[in-house]
Amino acid sequence: MAIFEKVALIGIGLIGSSIARVVREREIINNIAISTRSQETLDAARDLGLGDEYNIDASAIVHDADLVIICTPIGVVGKVLQSIAGNLKPGAIVSDVSSVKASVLEQMQPFIPDGVHLVPAHPVAGTEKSGPQHGFSTLFDNRWCILTPPSSADKAAVKLVSEFWQACGSNIEIMDADHHDRVLAITSHLPQLVAYNMVGTADDLETVTSSEVIKYSAGGFRDSTRLAASDPTMWRDVCLHNKDSILEMLTRFSEELSAMQKAVRWGDGEALFEMFTRTRNIRRDIIDAGQEVDTPNFGRDQK
Template sequence: MTDGHFDKIALIGIGLIGSSIARAVKLKGLAKSVIISSRSRETLDRARALDLGTDYVLDAGEAVEDADLVIVSVPVGASGKVAEAIAPHLKPGAIVTDVGSTKGSVVAQMLPHIPKGVHFIPGHPLAGTEHSGPDAGFAELFQGRWCILTPVHGTDKEAKRRLAAFWEALGSKVDEMDMEHHDKVLAIVSHLPHIIAYNIVGTADDLETVTESEVIKYSASGFRDFTRLAASDPTMWRDVCLHNKDAILEMLARFSEDLAYLQRAIRWGDGEKLFDLFTRTRAIRRSIIDAGQDTSAPNFGRPVPDEKA
């Protein structure tokens, strides 16, 4: 079998991530058959209408029969139930992976169910948009993005190599780290930003002195940037908060502490402290652009509105 290719891939869950994998697999011809499973008949019908795979089944257990690669793309809170459902149907030698944003919890939920002889290799592609569902996916989603594998003790090297080759075939760069470290890194680069974004949008929505229509009208002056993250899938993010609690609470405590310091500088008119912070944060933006992880175009390259918008 060529690198990154599998005879039969089963996709459990066909939202933004699952459907993007499906599209990329099809585009690049990475599998002979792609079985798609969703517990929602409506979602499954939509996946079929979009022609995302070769077979469509409601039952996850049925989907993984004979599959060489099983990719679980569901909200992390549902990982345990999925593992339990698919376990009796997994083929010896199959690779089971997931795409969840928290890894410690996913391993704790899934690993106990995985039969001997099946390779369970947790993964997390750091890619997404604020949209969700099977219509939101696109084949290029993983291009130039990182996928982090967090193998458990005793993982088969060849299975790991084959999974990494699959993600590379999708355009990803692959990294490896232990699950505890993953959960800390993600708490700061992803979970905290989403929580903060949800929070500030909530704060703005609750004001009595400023109307919601004013917030919307004048949002281009900064606020709108936060509304993108705050439009992400609520179920997914509820589960992330519940399943990476410790790391998130630690980052939240640090953030609040720093904010109190900044608030004090504002209250006491300490311009130097403010200027120092506002200067060093610029360098990080530059590094992110240099690393190819964001565009240097102003305003993220958003289109200029029409003259008579």
């Protein structure tokens, strides 16, 4: 039995299109309506057969939707909600997929009409690709989806959104928006910025050519380039909307790096060995938790 009768997806990039695919494939919701800002992307979604209904005007698809998921970059979530708020049906649930939650909650809350339920969500899953053509139905399998409902949230609505994401393959965690933003700052936002920074550093060298960087990237560099290929708009918005936690993590990272640099400068082999040892077990824990593959080199080289 379908959890809802109709879902409206506003924004149909990697995450939105993966939701559409899994919803269809596992018959989680009967009717999928899609809206997105650009006609070109909407046409691409139609060509991919992702939905049952397509409209460039988001307010035109939400009037009979039980669940509305805003899958746009963080910076425009509030505006999108404002534009559709008058058309939402009583009892509807509004959610999102943003990777920053406190700012999004603040953006959304003023526009939620009486009788409509707000349950923000963040599926912690993705790839470095963007656009509707790159989504896939198993993206959320065994990944965590974090819900950050406001304290006043309707319990039945939270339960329905949990069931929805479980049907999509996810495990559910519920936490406070501020804590979410700190947790994601270290598990996602800092690694992303560091990857961008690594690639930027290589790009700025005068004495090593970029063709050399490319040739010898299997020495480790290529790992960083995966995250650094991600959508710049999305990550700009993350930085603008989770500033405090990101600044804290960047500061901590820089402190640690200074300590490591000092150990290199002074040839302190013991300190370096200690730093390089304590980090070894966490990968095993991540593999055991089902969040990583159990093959060397992410499995990409082994034949």
